[in-house]
Amino acid sequence: MQLKSITQFCISILLLGFCSMASAAPMLNGMATHVDLGKEQFIGALYSTSLSDNADKLLASTQPMRMELKIVSPDGVTTRRFSRWWIEGMAINNSTTLLTEQADNMVKFDGLFKGRFAPNDTIAFISEPGKGVNITINEVLLGNIASDKFFGMLLRTWIGKVPLSSDYKDGILKNGNVSAELKSRFDKIKPSKERATEVAGWSKIKSAAELAAEKEKEKEAKEVAAKSSSSSSADNAKQVAAQKAEQTRADAAKAEAAKLAAQKPAAAPVANDDDEKPALTAQTLLARQFYVSDQLKKVYANVRYPKKALEKGQTGSARLTIVIDRQGNLLSTSIAQASEFEILNEAALEAVNKTTFSPMPEAITGTSFEFNAPLRFTLQQR
Helix, strand or coil: CHHHHHHHHHHHHHHHHHHHHHHCCCEEEEEEEEEECCEEEEEEEEEECCCCCCHHHHHHCCCCEEEEEEECCCCCECHHHHHHHHHHHHHHHCCHHHHHHCHHHHHHHHHCCCCCECCCCEEEEEEECCCEEEEEECCEEEEEECCCHHHHHHHHHHHCCCCCCHHHHHHHCCCCCCCHHHHHHHHHCCCCHHHHHHHHHHHHCCCHHHHHHHHHHHHHHHHHHHHCCCCCHHHHHHHHHHHHHHHHHHHHHHHHHHHHHHHCCCCCCCCCHHHCCCCCCHHHHHHHHHHHHHHHHHHHHCCCCCHHHHHHCCCEEEEEEEEEECCCCEEEEEEEECCCCHHHHHHHHHHHHCCCCCCCCCCCCCCEEEEEEEEEECHHHC
16 A cells, blocks of 8 residues: 555656646747738747736746747848847847847847748747747757847847837737637748758858958958068969969859859749848947937937827827938838827827937948837826
């Protein structure tokens, strides 16, 4: 009897252990569609070990979590646009101290994406305490960000105090109560095997930052060579050999680029100027983030809740795309995501038109600068 009791006790402990392990697997917390310029861009899902509808609780948690984004835009998503979403979202929702601390990790994260996202691509950010964040596309590991803090920075972009989309935030914080129709649509999205092979080739493509660094090294090498040039025949021979070697490397690089290009599916969108990302460094990325944060504070200071909307209890959110020139002059404003109430959209546009923007800092290149301004109108603002 005693042996039987001990055996039953051991079995109970094992079953409890297995149950605990099963419960530790991240579960679907919420799901939502991200809309930009009136078009669906991707369906995103958040998986967490314990479900919650409280953003602060999820952000403070140290549990394993996972974000998945499945591209649904028929034209795909350019890496330039994708990069801008994260840069802006992090800038608004994270402290200056954390942004500065994680600047190098943000540059590394941005440099992982070296091609246009195609329809059905699945981008995943997987957080395991003590192991940082793994970034994958179509189950191909692109890289790892070693800091455990980085996942929280990504998550704040979507469920922070000022999310890029309030509707998206609400959908992610569903505590497991996800629309069956949306989940079914999400589950059916799968990339082709050919696309997975193409993404695997991204590791052979140098990022804009890497190319810029190589260009700088080449420039320095040429300057050194010019100062230490020698007229000896031996040196001349070495120089000719070096030139031939350089030409050989250039030819090999062109051949590799042609090979990778040939691997792309015929239906892949043709790249355009929007596909080109500026080469980011920690300094230029922080300059962009701090600049965006400062300009948004100026816009928010001019937001006025329409009296008629207050009287009718109308609430909602809108996201505007703003373009300014180097002097800070407003070039254009468009609605990336509209509120269902036109009066709130008009109030958002009016806030932007009243704003005096600051000139672009020297660290930001280009003749113009584009960023998004998410605005939310809630009755608590009265």
